[in-house]
Amino acid sequence: MQLILLITALCAVTIIPRIIPAFIVDRLMLPEWCVTYLNYIPYAALGVLIFPGILNAVEHPIHGMLGGFFAVILALLRVPLFFIVLGSIVFVYIIML
Template sequence: MTLLWILLGMSAVTMVPRWLPVWLVGRWKMPRWIRRWLNSIPFAALGALIFPGILSVEPDTPSVGLIGGLVAAILAFFRLHVLFVIAGAILTVVGMKGW
């Protein structure tokens, strides 16, 4: 019986933070500046996740990762398919490391 209460409590604690924003967004008209700010969060989070990895590609020479990231950014700027962007960055890093 205790396990059942634990599972129900964990379900409620998990469900409320997921359900509450959906309920609020449907009933509240957000100002434009808040919507713009919320739309930029995925890009900021992605940058925060990727940039440390770029610097740690080659611990002794972080320029290898930075140049690979720069190549990926340039290829993405020209709207190439994501597989070409990834392949270009990988080939750049491998070429600089001297496979």
């Protein structure tokens, strides 16, 4: 019984902060600078998730850094995402030979 009560309480504590903003945010009138700032959060979070993988994916972190730099160059050239990933993999494989 205590386990079910604990799971229910943990579910409520977790779901309340996730649901309430969905109903409140659309009613808020945020300043333009705040909206611009919030639009960059997904990119920052993605960078935080990807960067450790770049450093730990291969034996030497410099190879991962070079592969990441190569991916950035391809992205700036507006290469499709599939070819960015494939090109970075091939690039790191070649420099590791």
